[in-house]
Amino acid sequence: MTEQDTTQTPDASTPVTSAIKMRSGKLCIPAIGxxxxxxxxxxxxxxxxxxxxRFMFAYIISxxxxxxISLGALFFICIQHVSRAAWSVTSRRIAEVxxxxxxxxxxxxxxxxxxxxxxxxxxxxxxxxxxxxAPAYGDDHAQPAHGSxxxxxxxxxNSENNHAPLSASDAYAPDEKKVADAHQAVADHSxxxxxxxxxxxxxxxxxxxxxxxxxxxxxxxxxxxxxxxxAAYLNVPFFxxxxxxxxxxxxxxxxxxxxxxxxxxxxGDVQLTRQMERLAPLGICLFAVTVTYAAFDMIMSMSPAWFxxxxxxxxxxxxxxxxxxxxxxxxxxxxxxxxxxKTTVSKEHMHDHGKFLFGFVVFWAYIAFxxxxxxxxxxxxxxxxxxxxxxxTTVAKDMNSWSIVSIGLMICHFFIPFIGLMSRHIKxxxxxxxxxxxxxxxxxxxxxxxxxxxxxxxxxxxGIVEIxxxxxxxxxxxxxxxxxxxxNALVPQKDPRIxxxxxxxxx
Amino acid sequence: xxxxxxxxxxxxxxxxxxxxAEFDSVDSILAASEKVRDAGYTKWDTHTPFPVHGIDDAMxxxxxxxxxxxxxxxxxxxxxxxxLAWYTNAFxxxxxxxxxxxxxxxxxxxxxxxxxxxxxxxxxxxxxxxLNRLPWHYNPLFxxxxxxxxxxxxxxxxxxxxxxxxxxxxxxxLLSSLGAICVEEVED
Numbered sequence: 001m002t003e004q005d006t007t008q009t010p011d012a013s014t015p016v017t018s019a020i021k022m023r024s025g026k027l028c029i030p031a032i033g034x035x036x037x038x039x040x041x042x043x044x045x046x047x048x049x050x051x052x053x054r055f056m057f058a059y060i061i062s063x064x065x066x067x068x069i070s071l072g073a074l075f076f077i078c079i080q081h082v083s084r085a086a087w088s089v090t091s092r093r094i095a096e097v098x099x100x101x102x103x104x105x106x107x108x109x110x111x112x113x114x115x116x117x118x119x120x121x122x123x124x125x126x127x128x129x130x131x132x133x134a135p136a137y138g139d140d141h142a143q144p145a146h147g148s149x150x151x152x153x154x155x156x157x158n159s160e161n162n163h164a165p166l167s168a169s170d171a172y173a174p175d176e177k178k179v180a181d182a183h184q185a186v187a188d189h190s191x192x193x194x195x196x197x198x199x200x201x202x203x204x205x206x207x208x209x210x211x212x213x214x215x216x217x218x219x220x221x222x223x224x225x226x227x228x229x230x231a232a233y234l235n236v237p238f239f240x241x242x243x244x245x246x247x248x249x250x251x252x253x254x255x256x257x258x259x260x261x262x263x264x265x266x267x268g269d270v271q272l273t274r275q276m277e278r279l280a281p282l283g284i285c286l287f288a289v290t291v292t293y294a295a296f297d298m299i300m301s302m303s304p305a306w307f308x309x310x311x312x313x314x315x316x317x318x319x320x321x322x323x324x325x326x327x328x329x330x331x332x333x334x335x336x337x338x339x340x341x342k343t344t345v346s347k348e349h350m351h352d353h354g355k356f357l358f359g360f361v362v363f364w365a366y367i368a369f370x371x372x373x374x375x376x377x378x379x380x381x382x383x384x385x386x387x388x389x390x391x392x393t394t395v396a397k398d399m400n401s402w403s404i405v406s407i408g409l410m411i412c413h414f415f416i417p418f419i420g421l422m423s424r425h426i427k428x429x430x431x432x433x434x435x436x437x438x439x440x441x442x443x444x445x446x447x448x449x450x451x452x453x454x455x456x457x458x459x460x461x462x463g464i465v466e467i468x469x470x471x472x473x474x475x476x477x478x479x480x481x482x483x484x485x486x487x488n489a490l491v492p493q494k495d496p497r498i499x500x501x502x503x504x505x506x507x
Numbered sequence: 508x509x510x511x512x513x514x515x516x517x518x519x520x521x522x523x524x525x526x527x528a529e530f531d532s533v534d535s536i537l538a539a540s541e542k543v544r545d546a547g548y549t550k551w552d553t554h555t556p557f558p559v560h561g562i563d564d565a566m567x568x569x570x571x572x573x574x575x576x577x578x579x580x581x582x583x584x585x586x587x588x589x590x591l592a593w594y595t596n597a598f599x600x601x602x603x604x605x606x607x608x609x610x611x612x613x614x615x616x617x618x619x620x621x622x623x624x625x626x627x628x629x630x631x632x633x634x635x636x637x638l639n640r641l642p643w644h645y646n647p648l649f650x651x652x653x654x655x656x657x658x659x660x661x662x663x664x665x666x667x668x669x670x671x672x673x674x675x676x677x678x679x680x681l682l683s684s685l686g687a688i689c690v691e692e693v694e695d
Contacts, residue, residue: 369616376613377605394612424574505560 027482034475041468053122057456058469064448066477072323073098077257081280089501090345097485099254104480106247126227126234126304218385226305246290253283268494302455306386310371317367321360322444325437328353348505354427365414389454401459405450413443521694526678528664528687536662539685540565550670554663580630581623588622647695
């Protein structure tokens with residue numbers, strides 16, 4: 001089990017073994033090369049059915065993935081300073097470097113900002129300019145709003161489209177008449193612009209039950225009403241302002257922590273640690289607010305009628321899970337390459353990262369289930385439709401093509417890694433720990449895909465566009481991290497707690 | 508007889524129950540523990556004022572079975588909670604709540620979660636007490652003045668007389684050879 005190592009307390013004044021700096025060239029060039037994968041992603045998306053829209057959705061999935069790692073790293077740093085942790089000092093620099101990818105991620109946000117500003121509304125329906133009022137992800141939910149019932153049934157022959165209304169009318173066959181009425185009623189409104197929809201806010205007739213609404217399907221009209229109510233928040237200028245604030249906060253914090261920590265490598269000034277400890281609580285408060293709203297903006301607002309107050313925590317959880325997984329993978333690579341000494345970041349430190357990984361597997365399940373159960377229990381159509389679109393149900397007839405992903409996430413994002421990571425021996429063996437870290441990173445990406453993709457497609461859709469976007473943004477993220485990592489030592493050199501960290505042991 | 512267990516008969520004659528050796532540093536007790544471990548003793552223990560890193564290995568203590576007790580508690584709680592939810596709401600007193608199925612997993616998960624945590628915690632607490640045979644109010648070691656310093660600045664090795672290798676002279680010699688400050692006999 002534990003090796004027979006003697007408890008030598010190293011002298012704080014002697015430099016840590018890993019004063020080695022990483023040379024960036026070796027990894028930076030292939031990483032930058034990987035960014036080229038965005039080109040085939042664009043091409044494949046362009047020739048596909050949904051063109052650029054497909055690319056944007058795929059891009060946002062992988063963008064949210066890497067942003068969550070970077071945000072997780074930022075929070076990890078804050079927590080270590082708030083708790084004045086010693087165990088984590090030797091791994092902290094890697095988190096500081098990962099958080100410093102934020103400026104590059106800010107640049108990578110530009111396509112998303114551009115999409116919003118162009119006003120197509122293809123990804124974010126609320127961003128649609130007045131001329132295209134119809135939410136452009138109309139290939140699923142919005143279709144029934146355009147035209148009569150007969151058109152609907154005709155259109156449903158092109159397999160993919162109209163899946164939702166088709167299954168709904170199958171499931172609620174006795175209500176066919178009502179459904180037809182609803183479609184007719186909605187069709188009456190369909191040619192009007194958003195302004196019209198806004199004015200009809202005052203018409204109590206247009207409520208969810210008013211026209212025999214089909215449970216589980218939100219039509220374009222209802223969505224327009226809900227969206228209009230949120231217009232004070234969900235509008236293009238405010239969106240851009242918010243994201244400027246988010247990135248200002250995130251870049252400011254990650255730069256401050258990185259800068260002070262690197263400065264300490266040469267000066268060894270204890271005051272720098274004090275400053276970071278004072279900054280960290282403020283950082284956590286700013287982090288909590290910005291991440292919550294960032295998650296609302298980037299992911300939740302794709303379905304602007306829907307709302308879940310826990311959604312920000314859900315995204316945060318994924319970020320924390322993925323930062324511990326990323327730290328485990330990155331530290332293992334650096335240890336195996338000899339860039340970080342195996343006694344500097346020892347089995348004991350890796351074990352602790354593993355414990356946190358295990359903890360956040362449980363926390364993810366806790367949050368995911370909390371979100372699901374409240375909506376399931378209340379069973380209000382204005383919130384259930386989001387889960388219905390994902391087929392997250394126990395009723396066989398309501399399941400759809402996404403059901404397998406919903407159930408798969410429950411099993412592969414919780415049950416399997418929960419049992420897999422339970423044992424101490426697994427967390428103390430590098431190979432098994434890395435296996436679960438990679439497993440969880442894969443399922444974190446699938447989790448984000450499951451959050452985002454159903455807003456575009458009623459059918460499970462994953463292909464070369466998604467994979468290329470993952471590779472492309474992964475290349476960008478890696479290149480940024482490797483470049484920042486090459487500017488400094490990979491382990492804090494003169495942190496006042498470095499000796500304590502080196503001597504750290506699990507009892 | 509287990510060390511320290513009270514006996515019903517009043518004893519007239521003090522009986523040797525253990526040998527005690529005092530040390531004054533972490534390094535010396537770690538070294539001593541390794542020697543005692545290698546000598547093949549099984550019924551012995553160390554007492555230190557604070558947790559000592561590496562003492563488990565130095566003493567050759569096998570991993571505890573406590574995690575398995577916790578797991579057992581957790582699984583019992585999980586299945587028990589499931590059975591409770593089914594029995595109360597779907598079998599004994601079927602009651603329709605907000606149109607949900609009478610035996611509905613999402614609604615039952617909070618109950619199952621709580622009972623799992625509760626029984627896993629019971630497994631941890633009572634398992635730990637049971638494995639350590641606690642609570643245990645009397646120990647002949649308490650009679651020794653020197654032993655009181657184990658809460659301050661002394662590190663103590665105790666070898667019980669019930670150990671098959673125990674021999675008053677040889678055990679005493681072994682302990683003396685380890686650099687102990689003093690070696691004492693513990694009588695009860």
